[in-house]
Amino acid sequence: MASEPGGAPNLTAPEIEEARALLRRSDEESRRSGLMMVDRWGDRPPDPAAASALLRAATLAYPWVRSQRVDPALRLIRLLCRSPRSVEVREVEAAYLVSAERVRRVLLHLLALRRDAEGVVSLSFLIGPDGPADLLPLPTGGLLTPALSVPGSADMVPSLVHVASRPGWAWHAAELLQQLVEEGRLDEGQHRAVARGLAPVVASLVEACDRATLGTATSAGAPSDGERPGRDVTRADRFRLRSLVSLFRALPGDVSAPVLRRVLASADARVSALGATALLSAGQPIAPERLDLVARDPEARAELLDGLDEIDRLADLAPRWRSGRSRAEAELVRWLAADTELGARPDELEHVVTMAAGEHPDDGAVHMFRFRLRAPHWSSARGWMIGAAGPYREDGSVAEGFDAFASSVYSAEDEDELDGHLDTILDSLGVWPDADEL
Incomplete structure (x- = not known):
């Protein structure tokens, strides 16, 4: 043998x-x-x-x-x-x-x-x-x-640009193109070819998110046949957009700016947040009023805070949007909206109490909120429920020595006192051994 x-x-x-x-x-x-x-x-x-x-x-x-x-x-x-x-x-x-x-x-x-x-x-x-x-x-x-x-892998660029428009391929094609760009293996002409070829893909995804957002704002909230109540139909499109925006961030600013401004102009504030951080990363100016408009949406604010923190541009956002309470609200709404949780943002959310995480102000505070969703969502029968996020300092930074969290066990507000609600949430996370001291 x-x-x-x-x-x-x-x-x-x-x-x-x-x-x-x-x-x-x-x-x-x-x-x-x-x-x-x-x-x-x-x-x-x-x-x-x-x-x-x-x-x-x-x-x-x-x-x-x-x-x-x-x-x-x-x-x-x-x-x-x-x-x-x-x-x-x-x-x-x-x-x-x-x-x-x-x-x-x-x-x-x-x-x-x-x-x-x-x-x-x-x-x-x-x-x-x-x-x-x-x-x-x-x-x-x-x-x-x-x-x-x-060495000749840059020859794949036209095919990668083409396949990015295929269902399910945008993220991988963008990932490969971004690596080629970051390694300096594409010339100026190829940069422009990538932007030109992917601009329609980005525009179509933004338009799909816009339609869904405007439709949600004008409809009575009744789901279509076979659609789960409250389901976020833009989640997949936003995932694809995130990959493509990451690629455009790697391209030269003069090449990427026109496409990223289309993302910034989206009616979906979460999409707009992606465009805002990408443009700022490329050194492009954005009016403070536009950032304010994006930050009003809690989910988009969480996206914006993450992106601005990554590029050290948090100071571009008004202080009220990056305070501890504002950040806690954003993180809790984003967590609740995940498919593994409520699958939709709350219809109503109110801040109820701030609880210090320690004896020193630098230890930050946990912010508790009550929230509810309307029928036909499965949680509507519970009425007002309690959630918490933190600990954050007053400036929105994470308290040193703590792991920030956002969570809820979806217990009704009237089932326990606020201290009891927080103990239950922390016990479910298993990350705060001294919960009784709060």
Whole structure:
């Protein structure tokens, strides 16, 4: 049996064929034997014939084995990731056209792992405007990142700009383009090509957020058929926008400013906050009145405070928006609006009390609020509920030695005294051992 010098014996084509035959059998015991055979191969590299056999085997459909979470085809194709150049690019492309989606995703990664010009050319075609668009799988983290180590990877720019408009691809395409920009691998013409190509994508996402925001403001709040009450329909679009805005922040200011000003002009204050911090980061001026308008929205204020803090520009925001109470309100609303919590911001929220976190003013304070949502939200029957955030100093900074939090256990206001509510919230977090001293 052939082997690499000083290494394990090479995996051979007959072994692949034997495992494939077992995995295709109708009885489950044979299929389990096939999976065990694949597991025993470990790190054995395939010889050229075995590599081609693995590629062919991964294009087939296999019956599932109970209690096994990984598709046999995926197990087989992942073996090639250890030696990505063991198969020709043309073979990978041919397999891509007839494979299942999850296998196609691994094949794209396999081409990226080649880290050579051939792989870059193939990827540019498969994800580009002339490729088989209906076969493009959704990306996963780091899918095409290895290809960026190739000297000619900047040739992928037109294809990356194109694929950014595909559903689910904006974040990964923006991530790859941003890396190319930050590493100085794109020239001025390419910078402008990126901005020109992605400007319509950004505009369409901003418009979708604007429509949703204006629709929410004018509607009676009744959800459409099949839509969860209070659900934030802009969440996915804002996630894509965040990735694209991060890319535009990396581009020269004169190139990015026109697109970022469109983001700033959004009717959705949370989107506008993204544009504001990006423009300030690029050295572009913003009227204080515009920042005030954005900061009135608690969720957008949280976004704005994070962004301005990151670029050391908090002083651009009026003091009333960055006070401890104002920051606590923003963080609590953002936390409540998360899909894992209420999934919507409160319809009403009021500050009820400020509780010192220690004996010294520098220890900051925890701010407690009551809030409620209207029907048909599931929490509406509870009426006013209690939430808390902090500890923050008066200037909005986090008290030293403390971990800031924002949380609620959704207990009704009349179920306990405020001290009891806070104890329950802190106990649920497990981060404040001396809660009784508050």
